Amino acid sequence: MGAYSIYISSTYRDLIEDRNLLRLRLDQAQYITVCMEKYPPALSQSIKDKCQKDVADADIYVGIIGDKYGSLAMDENGNQLPLSYTEYEYDAAVMNKKKRLIFFKAVKEPIADERLLKFISKIKTTPFFTGVFDDYKDLPGLVLAAVVAETGDFKKKFIPGETKLLCDRVEQARFFTNSIMQNVHHHIYFFMVCGHKYNGHSMMVNRCIYSIRNQFGNNETLDIRFMANSNPPSDGEKIKQDIKNKLLSQLQSKTNEVITVFSADSFFDCLNKVNKNCLVISIIIQSTFLKNHIDVYKEGIQKFYTEFSQVDNPLYRNKKIIFFTHVQYNDETADKDVMIKDFENMPHFENKKMPVLEKINDDIIVEWMLENNLGENQFEIDNQVKEHFSTIERDMNQEYFMDNAAEAMEKIIDHYNTKKFNS
Structure with missing residues (x-):
């Protein structure tokens, strides 16, 4: 079959970083992501109905559960419904017998919202794959591993230049x-x-x-x-x-x-x-x-x-x-x-000044490669950095301009994709 479509479900404002990074990594891995962020501002149907239809059409449902229950859904007439959008999405996944991959974000305080506790209890009564994560940066790796495990999708995944x-x-x-x-x-x-x-x-x-x-x-x-x-x-x-x-x-x-x-x-x-x-x-x-x-x-x-x-x-x-x-x-x-x-x-x-763009160093490049799986092990990553970055002009702190590093990063991505293609 073609690329799997994956519906991403969670509360929104408290999990923005988690959702954004997960969507980005899944897109890079050439999956088709479906989520509310991609909806046009004006819909001809209620958001709840659109969400449930998209869950039904997707191959895989990925749910992210934090410490918030989320906004209550509205019907097409603007009337408030008893459940959150997230719970309606989950119900649609159960009803349509979708593969369900649920990931709980570790919380600092005990959950007090009875609605959320009831929702979590509902999740735990049905068969599903579950994982727990602390930091949003850890989520994409867990989800990708779970998707491969559930689907057997070991196809070659190429890294786009935008990485x-x-x-x-x-x-x-x-x-x-x-x-x-x-x-x-x-x-x-x-x-x-x-x-x-x-x-x-x-x-x-x-x-x-x-x-x-x-x-x-x-x-x-x-x-x-x-x-x-x-x-x-x-x-x-x-x-x-x-x-x-x-x-x-x-x-x-x-x-x-x-x-x-x-x-x-x-x-x-x-x-x-x-x-x-x-x-x-x-x-x-x-x-x-x-x-x-x-x-x-x-x-x-x-x-x-x-x-x-x-x-x-x-x-x-x-x-x-x-x-x-x-x-x-x-x-x-x-x-x-x-x-x-x-x-x-x-x-x-006022309040719109971004943090100053500073120079980078080899440690930042290594972290970038690790986060984007641009090397099978530390030895390969170190060799790639040495090969492509050793000739870049540096200051006394061993730092260099981002523009000077761009071409070297492109070469690392090309090296990875060539290796994947030939494997």
Whole structure:
């Protein structure tokens, strides 16, 4: 048969990291994942009915149980039902005699919610495969092993090139995901990203886009990147206009749509016309252009964002525009602290400044390889790191820029896939 389809069931907000990482690893292993995150915002049926139908259609049901019972389901008329979405999903798996793989997350305090205790008791009265995990990073390995054990699916699993995006940057990815989920009803998001120009700015944005595409669906995200360099920067208005012109030019080029008015509304309308759900915009500001002009650039950026933010149209509630302002320094000692301090107090970046992009080292690469199963044992992993990373330029702390490591990571992925293909 083709790839197995796996339905992921759990409460949501308390298990976001667990679900996201599990879905990512299953996708990488070429399984078909089905879950509520992938549902379109507007459904022609109740979410409960959709969930139960998807469970019935899936090959395998994976349930993750934490210390929360979850939201009570609603029917098509908006009336509250007696059980949670998670329990209805489980009931559908039992009713349709699906393979059920249940994983309990270790809890710190005794469970007091009688509804959850009753649900757990129900689970334990029926045959199922169960596992227990402490950390969300341990869950994918347990699930994959259980899937193979239950299905006998020992097919070769190839690692996609996007796996390199998962190297380090955990803090930035978590910050981004949490910000999106905490403000899920917003239309426009602003993020500030600081770091040396060679420290993986592009890879970090690609990682965020990868996450967005998993949520909104493949090919539904537009990505635009450009330098904000108005030379010479005479005033903030000129910088604002320079940004507007570049953004408008790229958007029209990528969509073949004519945009006559520069506004958030016109951009959302453009997304509608080209059937995209999300527009990701990276504005790059380098210290080369900032020297002696920081205040002017701050004024221009602030004017641009203030003008663009003025939108409140319910027609576009399912669309999102995400801005990344990259403040990149060229000289680690001279520019870093000054630039970050000057930009982080801008109103649009309040609580939106991502952790600074720092250099990485061999330990981080080894951890990345272990987490993504890019080696059969420690000896093979050590040899791969030595072969592909030994020639990378390092500082006195044996650290190096992420951009310099990207090609080596691609070679490691190619080595793994070639080995799998020939095995």
